[in-house]
Amino acid sequence: MLNKKYPFDPSLKHHFIIAFGLAIWIFVFLYFTEPLDVSEFQKSEKLIYLPLYGLLGAFCYLVFLPIQNYIHKKNDQNWFVKSEILFFLIFILVSIVIARIFYLYVIVLGEQNPYTLWYHLKTVLIPAFSTILPIIIFGRFAFGKYKIKQTEAQKIEIKGEGNYEGLRLFFKDVVCIQSSDNYVEVFYLSGTELKKSLIRNKLSVLADEFPQLLRTHRSYLINPFHFSQWKTANSKLFVLLSHHIEVPVSRTYQKDVKTVLNSTTI
Template sequence: MKHTLTLSAKELADSLLLTWLKAPCNLLASVKNRITLTLFCGGFSFLFMYIFSPFNMNQWYEGGPQSVTGVFGIFALCGMAGLTISQFLLIRLKGPRPLTHIQFMAWFLGEAMLIAVIVNIVNVSIHDYLQYSWSEYTDTLRYAFGVMILPYSMALGWFYAAQLKSKTTEKEKETALHIRDEYDKLSLSLAPSNLLLLKAEDNYVHIFYLNGSVVKKELIRSSLKKLEPQLSGLGFSRSHRSYMVNLSRVILFKKNAKGHYLLIDGLEDVTIPVSTSYLSDFVQRFTPAC
């Protein structure tokens, strides 16, 4: 007796979340991203404190030995120092393996604690009325976390978007179809789905393709015999000794008094003959319209 395992939506979500938490996080693998993170968080934090004064921070230091702007600048530098220590010194302790997402979240909390330590030491040092205490540190940790979480998250989002874009670009490059002439010179690069039809004429091939929503035509010196091995595995097939079509673009396969023919989406005004030599392939794939 066969048993089928089914997961509820909650169980599936929990499983996916667990898988994601255990997956490696490579957003800060490059030195460039770590430098960008440090500079961006420092600059953003200063502007955020200066413009919005979260937690009414501007009122804490009015009349003190340092100007409010100066204090905010010092705090921003403390944050940058903490990130520099974390991202360029302490990170070496983890070894060559990347952090998982759950480890990265724990690392971020550790960075916030480190920055709070640095800010607390500097803050008490420049203000005589403050003293080192657990209460003072926890307050500093709460404020430091509140200030740095936004720029830190924004930077990670930026790196993630760039990573996705890079992967998409690489995928497009991998799947791009490169058509070369008889001298092996690159004539055209495009996605296979945008190539509609190839028509041979003497020593040339007319290539019909989509550029956006517009059908374009390119003439190259080559032959279908030369191009067929490259295209046959990508969903293209000869319908005639002079024609090769994108099978996914066929919208009509029909028989008339002269024989069978095809129509291609985007080239409805072009009648493409199907010769007897290639007819069986199309009969098996399509049902001829009457």
């Protein structure tokens, strides 16, 4: 359960939107509900201290973003349920510390008998988190789902003749496709790892469906994006692709292949 993938959007822009919304929500909530000693503030004090509470909430959210991005990259651009739980634990801890410092050294500085830490937690901070966390959870989940839809829309689908055959990939992750009797073997990247998958289809069908793939041989289609260098052996021409994949270039396709690949390396 903890290792299950969780919707996540790494866009800093969207996280700043969440932080801004959080700041507005905290201010509005405190201003109109006046929990505890907020009602004791004069109107001018409300307009000073309550926006600061909102800014503190936004700051507590944003301060974790560098750590969040580090965890995301360390997990090969994946985000899991345990990653989301870790985020909220750190957010709550940091928020409690900063809110307590703000209360002691700004709100009640110089006054006698401030709230004890336990009373402050029980009557102010914990109720506040019960209204704040749902906003953050919803915002993060909604942006994560939106990111997934955007990502899926950018993928291509290499279909097979069977009902359940096929691959959904980013075009840039397709390295090459090789014909194998009534099947094609798709070489593609998953993260930094090279993988291959056998699909029942014809190379000619895929060549028509994906004209951005380059025909080098009656048995091969390549993605020009992965071209590395030329190679000649025994008077035959080959192209070297990423991950040391070697693909032959037949005389029939040499002129077109050289034109396309030489233009991509200029």
